Structures are given as C-alpha cells and as structure tokens.
Amino acid sequence: MVDIIVSILTSLGYNKYIYYILRKVKPVAHSMHLIISLLIDYIRQTSKGSGKKNIPPTYYKVQTQSFLSDFSLVGYINFYLVKSLTYLKNDETILEIGCGVGGITLHLAEYLSKEGLYYGIDVNSRYINWCKKNIGRKHPNFHFQKIDVYNSMYNPLINKKITNVNFPYKNNTFDLVFANGVFIHIQPQVVEHYIREIFRTLKKGGRLFLDMALFNNFAELQNYRKKYPRLKYCNFNYYQTHATINKNKPDTLVLYKKDYIISVFKKTGFTMEPRIIPKGTITLKIKYGNKKKVVKKYLDIIICYK
Numbered sequence: 001m002v003d004i005i006v007s008i009l010t011s012l013g014y015n016k017y018i019y020y021i022l023r024k025v026k027p028v029a030h031s032m033h034l035i036i037s038l039l040i041d042y043i044r045q046t047s048k049g050s051g052k053k054n055i056p057p058t059y060y061k062v063q064t065q066s067f068l069s070d071f072s073l074v075g076y077i078n079f080y081l082v083k084s085l086t087y088l089k090n091d092e093t094i095l096e097i098g099c100g101v102g103g104i105t106l107h108l109a110e111y112l113s114k115e116g117l118y119y120g121i122d123v124n125s126r127y128i129n130w131c132k133k134n135i136g137r138k139h140p141n142f143h144f145q146k147i148d149v150y151n152s153m154y155n156p157l158i159n160k161k162i163t164n165v166n167f168p169y170k171n172n173t174f175d176l177v178f179a180n181g182v183f184i185h186i187q188p189q190v191v192e193h194y195i196r197e198i199f200r201t202l203k204k205g206g207r208l209f210l211d212m213a214l215f216n217n218f219a220e221l222q223n224y225r226k227k228y229p230r231l232k233y234c235n236f237n238y239y240q241t242h243a244t245i246n247k248n249k250p251d252t253l254v255l256y257k258k259d260y261i262i263s264v265f266k267k268t269g270f271t272m273e274p275r276i277i278p279k280g281t282i283t284l285k286i287k288y289g290n291k292k293k294v295v296k297k298y299l300d301i302i303i304c305y306k
C-alpha cells in the first residue's frame with residue numbers, strides 16, 4: 001500500500017514527501033498490517049463456513065507474498081509457470097526449496113498423482129509446521145522438513161555462519177528441483193552451496209527451475225529503480241558478484257550478476273548452460289476458477305538440466 005502511495009506521489013511530482021513516508025509512515029503501516037492481519041484471521045476463524053480452510057493465516061501470507069495479494073491465484077500463476085516451463089508430469093519426484101506456506105504446494109497437491117512425490121524444505125519452522133498439518137496430513141506423498149540455514153528475515157535466531165547445510169536427501173533423487181521467490185533472499189555463499197546440492201540431488205536429466213533478480217552491470221542495476229517503486233529511493237550496495245539494498249540485513253533483497261551465476265553453474269558440474277528467460281518477457285493468460293488474468297513474470301527465470 002505504501003508502495004502504491006509512493007508511486008502516485010512520484011508521478012505527481014511530490015518527491016519531497018516521499019522520504020517522510022518511507023522513514024516515518026512505513027514502520028507504522030507495517031504494524032497496522034500486523035494488527036489488521038490478526039483481526040482478519042480472528043474473523044475468519046470465528047465465522048462459520050468461510051470455506052478457506054487451506055489458506056494460511058494472513059500473517060504468514062503477508063510474509064511470503066504481499067498483504068493484498070490473492071494467495072491462491074498468485075500460487076496458481078507460479079505453479080503454472082513451473083509446470084509448463086519444466087514439462088512437469090504428475091508422477092514425478094520433486095523438491096521445492098523455500099516452500100513457505102505452500103503457495104505453490106497447494107496446487108501441486110491437486111496436480112500430482114499418488115505415484116508423484118513432493119518434498120518441501122524451508123528455514124522457517126512455523127511455515128513447515130503449517131504445511132505438515134494442512135497439506136501433509138491429507139496428502140501422504142507430500143513431505144516437509146525444516147533446514148537450519150541462517151536468514152535475517154525468516155530464520156534469524158540461529159548463528160549467522162550457518163550457511164552450508166546439505167539437503168537431507170540422497171544423490172540422484174529428484175526429477176525436478178525448484179524454488180520460487182527464494183534466491184532473491186539468499187546470499188552468495190548459500191547460493192553456491194545450494195546449486196551444488198541441487199546438482200547432487202537431481203537425477204541425470206532432471207530439471208531445475210529458479211527465479212532470481214539478475215543484472216549485467218551497474219547501469220542496468222539502476223533500471224530496477226525505474227520499474228519497481230519500492231527500489232526507487234534505496235541505495236544499492238554493489239559487490240563483485242551481487243548487490244543488496246540493506247547492509248545490515250543483506251538477505252532483504254539480493255540481486256545477482258548474470259555472469260557470476262552462469263559461472264557457478266559451470267563450476268558445479270552442469271554441462272549445459274542455463275536457459276535464462278529475462279524478466280518481463282513471459283506473458284501468460286491464466287484462467288483460474290472464474291478469474292481471467294494476463295500476467296508477467298518480474299524476475300528472471302533460470303532453467304537448467306543435469
């Protein structure tokens with residue numbers, strides 16, 4: 001909401017008020033978010049027959065998507081992208097890194113047959129518990145596990161140095177490994193380790209789907225400011241391999257140099273160069289229930305085969 005106000009003020013030329021809004025109003029707006037979320041949850045839990053049993057509490061939804069988003073629709077769009085770009089079959093074995101509160105998983109639960117197997121990992125124990133209770137219990141072929149990797153937003157209470165945790169699966173297990181909205185929140189040492197782990201756990205011929213914010217050079221990084229109102233007034237911290245917007249909490253948003261990411265893939269053992277679908281170039285016409293939407297993907301998508 002604050003972002004929308006900022007973009008309206010920018011287009012009207014009221015730039016002097018923006019600094020004030022970002023510094024003073026945003027923290028208050030965040031607290032209001034929290035209070036309103038808890039209120040909505042209370043109403044939802046107490047009202048009979050709301051029918052939205054599988055939608056996570058608003059408070060969790062806010063942390064993994066955004067306050068105003070339609071959780072099912074956003075999840076469906078991302079599920080549709082993963083499924084169609086990786087030619088996912090309904091009897092395959094899948095690993096999702098950073099499953100959150102099941103935004104995509106809920107749709108996979110409808111798509112996968114009994115022969116299919118799903119494994120979801122995340123650093124946040126509350127999300128994993130929610131998924132176990134609300135998805136795993138109904139779908140015995142869906143498994144969730146917490147992994148203990150430090151993240152300043154999602155798993156801040158453990159040692160910052162814990163970055164190299166192996167995935168709890170054997171070599172050559174998965175037909176598909178995917179992560180949506182996760183690699184923008186993880187730092188280079190974790191990215192490098194994760195890509196090694198993905199390579200190890202993928203079957204020969206298995207596929208990888210990731211989304212990331214990529215850039216070629218500093219000038220291109222500045223373009224992000226034009227496109228995204230929330231990045232307009234932030235200072236980028238620019239490093240050799242990546243850029244961040246918050247020095248104290250670097251995993252708030254991490255953008256990566258394209259060359260660096262390609263070199264990590266090569267170093268890891270992927271013989272095929274990853275296919276990169278640049279942000280904004282995929283337009284999808286989605287029909288979900290009675291809703292029809294034309295959507296664009298605003299992160300770069302990386303597809304790779306082992």
Ligand SMILES: C[S@@+](CC[C@H](N)C(=O)[O-])C[C@H]1O[C@@H](n2cnc3c(N)ncnc32)[C@H](O)[C@@H]1O
Nearest residue numbers: 064098099100103122123124149151154180181
């Ligand atoms: C923006 S949310 C996306 C959630 C989900 N993928 C979706 O599309 O709804 C980012 C998720 O990544 C998880 N995450 C952050 N760092 C992680 C890490 N190092 N390993 C695994 N998951 C991580 C967070 O806990 C959070 O659930």
